Amino acid sequence: MKKINIYLIANEKELLQDEREIGNFIRDLNDKYEEYNIYFKLILDEPKIDGEEIQSSELFFIIFQKEIDEKSINKFDIAYKNFVEYKHPKISTYIKKTNDTIGQSVIEFMKKLDEELGHYYNSYENIDTVKLNIVLHLKTLGLGKIETKEGKIYINEKEIMKLDNIPIILNNKNLETLKKEASELEESFWKLREELKEDPDNDGLFDEFTEIKNKRKNVKESIFELEKKIIDLESSFVKSSTEGKLSKRQIYAKKCLENGDIEAAKEALKLEEITEEANQLLAIQNQRKEALKIKVNELHQRADTLLLDTNNENRFQEIEETYEEAMRIEKESGLLRETMIVYANFLLDEEQEYQKAIDLCEKYLRYIEVEELKIETKDTIEVYKILGKGYYEIKKNDKAEEIFCQIIQLSEKIKEYSDMKMGYFHLSKVYIAQEQYEQAEKYLKKSIEITEKYDKSEKDLCVQYSTLAFIYTTLKKYKSAEKYGKMAIEIAEELERKAEKDEEANEFLGVVYDNLASIYQLQKKYEEALTYYRKGVFIRKKLLPINKKEYAEAIEQLINFVIEVEDKAGMDIRATKFVKNKLKEYEKLNNLDKALSDMNVNSYIGMSLLKEDNNYKESIKYNEEALSILEKVDINSETSFEKSDIVLAHLEICYMLAYSYENLNNDDNAEKYYKKAIDILENYLTMYPEKYDSDLLNLYDDIIALYYRIGRKDEAKIYNERKKKFIKE
Amino acid sequence: MNNFQIFLASSINEFKEERNEIGDFIRRIQDVLIDYYTKIKLFECEFHDNSIGLGRKQEEYNKEIEKSEIFLMLVGKKVGQYTLEEYNVAIQSKVPNICVLFQKVDYDTSVREFKKELTKDVTVGEFENVMQLKFLIAESIKNIIGDSMKVQEDGIVLYNKFIKY
Numbered sequence: 001m002k003k004i005n006i007y008l009i010a011n012e013k014e015l016l017q018d019e020r021e022i023g024n025f026i027r028d029l030n031d032k033y034e035e036y037n038i039y040f041k042l043i044l045d046e047p048k049i050d051g052e053e054i055q056s057s058e059l060f061f062i063i064f065q066k067e068i069d070e071k072s073i074n075k076f077d078i079a080y081k082n083f084v085e086y087k088h089p090k091i092s093t094y095i096k097k098t099n100d101t102i103g104q105s106v107i108e109f110m111k112k113l114d115e116e117l118g119h120y121y122n123s124y125e126n127i128d129t130v131k132l133n134i135v136l137h138l139k140t141l142g143l144g145k146i147e148t149k150e151g152k153i154y155i156n157e158k159e160i161m162k163l164d165n166i167p168i169i170l171n172n173k174n175l176e177t178l179k180k181e182a183s184e185l186e187e188s189f190w191k192l193r194e195e196l197k198e199d200p201d202n203d204g205l206f207d208e209f210t211e212i213k214n215k216r217k218n219v220k221e222s223i224f225e226l227e228k229k230i231i232d233l234e235s236s237f238v239k240s241s242t243e244g245k246l247s248k249r250q251i252y253a254k255k256c257l258e259n260g261d262i263e264a265a266k267e268a269l270k271l272e273e274i275t276e277e278a279n280q281l282l283a284i285q286n287q288r289k290e291a292l293k294i295k296v297n298e299l300h301q302r303a304d305t306l307l308l309d310t311n312n313e314n315r316f317q318e319i320e321e322t323y324e325e326a327m328r329i330e331k332e333s334g335l336l337r338e339t340m341i342v343y344a345n346f347l348l349d350e351e352q353e354y355q356k357a358i359d360l361c362e363k364y365l366r367y368i369e370v371e372e373l374k375i376e377t378k379d380t381i382e383v384y385k386i387l388g389k390g391y392y393e394i395k396k397n398d399k400a401e402e403i404f405c406q407i408i409q410l411s412e413k414i415k416e417y418s419d420m421k422m423g424y425f426h427l428s429k430v431y432i433a434q435e436q437y438e439q440a441e442k443y444l445k446k447s448i449e450i451t452e453k454y455d456k457s458e459k460d461l462c463v464q465y466s467t468l469a470f471i472y473t474t475l476k477k478y479k480s481a482e483k484y485g486k487m488a489i490e491i492a493e494e495l496e497r498k499a500e501k502d503e504e505a506n507e508f509l510g511v512v513y514d515n516l517a518s519i520y521q522l523q524k525k526y527e528e529a530l531t532y533y534r535k536g537v538f539i540r541k542k543l544l545p546i547n548k549k550e551y552a553e554a555i556e557q558l559i560n561f562v563i564e565v566e567d568k569a570g571m572d573i574r575a576t577k578f579v580k581n582k583l584k585e586y587e588k589l590n591n592l593d594k595a596l597s598d599m600n601v602n603s604y605i606g607m608s609l610l611k612e613d614n615n616y617k618e619s620i621k622y623n624e625e626a627l628s629i630l631e632k633v634d635i636n637s638e639t640s641f642e643k644s645d646i647v648l649a650h651l652e653i654c655y656m657l658a659y660s661y662e663n664l665n666n667d668d669n670a671e672k673y674y675k676k677a678i679d680i681l682e683n684y685l686t687m688y689p690e691k692y693d694s695d696l697l698n699l700y701d702d703i704i705a706l707y708y709r710i711g712r713k714d715e716a717k718i719y720n721e722r723k724k725k726f727i728k729e
Numbered sequence: 730m731n732n733f734q735i736f737l738a739s740s741i742n743e744f745k746e747e748r749n750e751i752g753d754f755i756r757r758i759q760d761v762l763i764d765y766y767t768k769i770k771l772f773e774c775e776f777h778d779n780s781i782g783l784g785r786k787q788e789e790y791n792k793e794i795e796k797s798e799i800f801l802m803l804v805g806k807k808v809g810q811y812t813l814e815e816y817n818v819a820i821q822s823k824v825p826n827i828c829v830l831f832q833k834v835d836y837d838t839s840v841r842e843f844k845k846e847l848t849k850d851v852t853v854g855e856f857e858n859v860m861q862l863k864f865l866i867a868e869s870i871k872n873i874i875g876d877s878m879k880v881q882e883d884g885i886v887l888y889n890k891f892i893k894y
Contacts, residue, residue: 020753021753024750024753041760
């Protein structure tokens, strides 16, 4: 059962009867609400009652007549403070109108309500006014269906009170006239009815009766309508008075109505005056909105600035906090909530938080719909772009397809070709993801057509040609694939040349070389494939060391190709695969794993420089870096790398360094690294005795040869002994 | 929830103030009983839907009398036609507690005649003021509530809570 507390202060002895009437009324309400499982508890003011009872009440009534004591005022203050903070209890203040003189305490309290708090107080002569207020409060609390019918109030279709004593009803001139007319018509109606019973065939009498009957019905309906309107007005007034401050104008107009003076009420609520005042307030509000908009822009600028702060590891988190704050300000101030889209873009592009970006866009579109805001088609397209890309990334292809179709439709409507092109391009990507290559080809060609005809963006064309080449490759249409692959290269070469040492342009060209190479490889045109794989490696080499990861991958690709087609790579396949696998996981790694990956990348480049180009000097540079990373790492820490792989990588680095230094005639360093390599491998075989490794024999031979060459025969002998021991074991 | 109903029969205008006091008194009793899953309902024709025709209205009232545990009748200077009919319905329906309370005023013939008709199953009482009236009503309610309620001169004690008349 839901209990609703109603707190009542009516402490003067003159008000005892009113208090009991309210009590009895509440009892009756409880009977009426029984089936709704609602119980109203009237809490009468008693000295032992504390503030908690007031704070937990839904309604708070304070009634006074001649005097009001300090304790009652204190309780009113508790209720008022709680209302300001938590919006309950709803407060109603009543002064009973009598011929008695009002005491000083009441005058001061009324002044406080008027001037300090702006709280409206009612006056009443008949307690029904208070009862009606209670009923209308129940309406504001959403409790029950409240209706007016024939001068009575019904709650949930049960009569609860009569309206005869309510001033706004009692003094309404129009209602009075209607009621008077209704009474006269009632009298005539019954009189004529009797006469008609006596003389049923009298047509004139019947017509007169019918006319009176219709008039009676119409007047009754008019009374019903007017009473309903009056109670609706009263209800709105109660709602306003409990929600916050009422203006003096409202209070005055209400009093006029209670006195039956509708003209004076209308005069008080003059349209021109209210509009003028409202316009002044709107101007102030607009100024404030402008100022708030600037604050939102400042926050956007802060987010953009943070994005540049690449050394700050927490920048993404700080950007998120910044956008959240901007969104809050927009929401609370009623500004257009555009940050949602800016934030969604950030989440999509920078954080790859696709679902979160989608949720924000959906929320934004709902907001636009609910608020009935009109936004430019171009802006709608921007929102759809985020949605489409987001759905594509989370592989919700049906949704992505639907969104990109909408983008195409909208952009066709406003002839926005770049968006149309983008829509077709992404639609083709959605079909590629679903392996529907014919559809993909169809839409990609539309996209290319727009690029070629309108904006002629070289970069876009290059991507489009390259993607088309990919589609044709998958469809085994190699001739077309070659054609578009070459077209892509032509543009990419030009872009790379123009951009000079631009990382993006460089990688772009590298990729299109690799793509064409793989097209040739699939056609078993190995010579051509080798040419383009090599081009891929060489173009990336131009930018070393900033793109060492990409360079390493290109070399790996080249080596894999050579292994596959010639089987004479002479490379360490184990190391190649190791790097390949780890690179794929690179982005997901923890810091330690990243360090180890970096080490591997360096070592791999070092190895390739050594074996491809015999470039000892450069190889040493990369291997030294790899070694410095490795020596900082605690290999016993938690990492996704196998410990044995790390040991072997360490060995390879040392061996490459020794080999490179020896070739550069730096014998001291060569000796140092051979020794190190031998130690590592010996330890490794102690840890894994089941693994026989002939590399150790080679290492012994290498260091023995070195010692002989530089004339340190004793040391050569020592290693010779170690070698023999190893063989024996 | 245990529900029981008190039907209050009297002339509305004559006992307006008393009816208010009784209603408020019942409310205060109810505030205690609600925590013990008991609902006490006071049926007064004043609060009943008057929109139905007079004849049918009385029929509705009679139905309410039949389902009441207490029939409470206040008698002032005279006994009205409808109040008398309600009393007869209560007798015929064998309402468990029928309580007729006479105000100490100068009666007219209708009251004297009515007094002659009272059977011994009916609890009869007299009151001079509202306090006494509430005392008599409390005793009737005690018949239903039982030992959880004590009736005192200044008020009742219900589940250890004091309710002043």
